[in-house]
Amino acid sequence: MRYRSAMTTKPFPFLIIDPATRRVSLDGRDPAFYRDPNPVYAALHAHCPTFWWEEQRQWTFTGYDAVNGLLRDRRFGRQILHIASREELGLPEPSPHLKNFDAAEAWSLLELEPPEHTRLRTLVNRAFVSRQIEKLTPEISALCHETIDRFEKDGRVELLSAFADILPVTMIARMIGIPDAMGPQLLKWSHAYVRMYMFGRTRADEDAADKAAAEFSDYVRGVIAERRENPRDDLLTHMIHTEHRGQLLTDDELVSTTIVLLNAGHEATVHQIGNAVRTILESGLDPARLFAEAKTTERTVEECLRISAPVHIFQRWALEDAEIDGVPLKRGDKVAMILAAANLDPKKFSDPLVFRPERDEGANLSFGAGIHFCIGAPLARLELNIALPILFRRLPGLRIAEKPVVKDVYHFHGLEALRLEW
Template identity: 40%
Template sequence: MTADLLDTADPGFLDDPYPVLAELRAEAPLVWHETWGVWLATTHGAVSAVLRDRRFGRIWTDQTPLDEMEPFNALHRNQMMENEPPAHTRLRRLVAGAFGRGHVERMRPRIAELAASMLDAPGGVVERLNDGDHVDILATYAEPMPVFVIADLLGVPRADHQDLRRWSQAIVHMYEPDVDLDTKNAAIEASEAFSAYVRGVVAHRRDHPGEDLITDLIAERDGGTRLSEDELVASVVLLLNAGHEASVNVFGNGMHALLADRMQLARVSGGEVSVETALEELIRYDAPLQLFERTATDDIEVEDVTIHQGQKVACLMGSANRDAAVFERADEFDVARDPNPHVGFGMGLHFCLGAPLARLELQLTIGALLDRLPGLALAEPAPRRPTWVLRGYESIPVRAKE
């Protein structure tokens, strides 16, 4: 079957999944994947229909064995992304209420200052590149930056960023198909450590409130209810994970696309196209999140296919973003593309709550980099991570000039 071409163990597919995704789209908007036992939504229309239809739920199923996986399961069972109404409504309203207190806009000067310090400090990115060094722009700039930003927002010490990043990566590796025992064990250990860390921060903030999101999450009420301790911990871990994993991969995938296409890079660094407009193409062209799953809570017809109750649909976000029915010259990288109705932040009930923060952070950090280093170039081939659902690079070595 054509669907079985989608083989996430194939290095060629991981390197460039888009030819296979194009074959799937050509076959049908919905294709059955026999090995996984799920429907694949391949087109922009099918993905949009599934994500917008409230009858398709984000239904959490505990990972097994239950006793061993409980630390991982608890973090997911108690957060909004893995719940449907009414639980989702209450959790999202509480988190959105805290988010809505001006925290995101207050981050603008902090992000700008942070970007400047990382680029311009003695021994920083700019000095090293101007001295002729090759620099891994992911490790030195893109990876620590969003962890610092979400840590500042939440009121978590920046100094802990390496632990936060390590725990986050161990947890999100569980979202790939067919994970092995080592991946599960790493996720369990990370979940335990991450939960204990957040509980400590929450306990400190209860006694010493600050002008940060965790303080507001502790105080936020929906009617007469607040987040339970487990919900509070799970929500903070979700925000820390989602607040930087996707941002790192948008930056990496997008910057690599820019650096590989000097004409498009010049359009942005020269001011012909704004960073704000270009960012949307960076998200669309090489999607950082390739798959988002939904479960049918009833028999539902989509694109003339009946999805039976209990069946799962894997929405192929990267495929939807390359659909020629919606995007002219869909496989071409065009930083001036407008309109750009990509599905990078999801749709419907679970549309990304942190999208405004992600856009602000990426606009400022990419803008600062290109302003200081308009001649930035790839120094050598950039290796991909061996993952597909969360698609990104291991490193991106760059140099100052060609």
């Protein structure tokens, strides 16, 4: 059936739902979808929260309980080739034109399962626990003020390039031990790199990602060599010199881990700063009240993460036969979980499409769950809890100057630009 939105009374021409067979046709590349996916997620919740996605050819889950459960279910994992061969699974051989990208991803925390995941995460985790991250509060605050100082007098700004891009990439680079001056180059590599994860990527996207991976890896190897000669008090030195059960990380493991930390440490937070500012300004609510104290600030940040998540989809391989929400899955099947849709499940959140900063109905899933819960979540949350109040206090009367345009990088969700004035 074609579903007509009860909210807009306009059809979604890119969406066909058949509740009887739990099959859905949804063009994830259609701007009408990725620019405003929440009404579509509402339609899926109403008619078919678990469905076979025709275009992606995989079972997809949007319900909060199903997504939360799958993220924690050890019968599902980020990798499958540690227990089955490509031939057995019918998977093609790696593409030669992606050899540098594949090499950079080979030891990524995002892609590994225990015991390798446990070993690598143990070495990194200490730097990202909340008590360590909270020590960065003065530095984050100072960087926010320094950045705003550069454009406050102008009366208008493109927020992503002038503020959102700068804060997260500078902080994660400093933690790892990368000079501030490398920030613009890190952003270029990262933007090319993550287009590998978007729907409908092209050969040009793949070539650009592979080139970025090669250059990124070469740069990191150079920094690793320098840190071996001249250790410092930074995360990279810690990873180089710390043993886990008598083992040191190899250079390949160090490269993959550093790249994933640099990418994940800023890409989603950049999107979320833009998403949150837009959400707050479009809500008509008074920012002074939203950020009046630590508790209201925290709840505002969490509600922004819930209703405008920066990362929408995670995928898992079935490592053994299983049944989820009545769907029989076989070993080697790949499933998708739409985190952003789970955050809008009406069974979990009342009036889920409404921005309500006072909401206290449980945790959102924007950072995932289980062993792959985002290691940088404490850092991202701290940055948002510091940056948003400072931004709105420093720029009273802040308002949107031009209608924002959403980037065409679903399953990430962020803006091309956010032009503001005050």
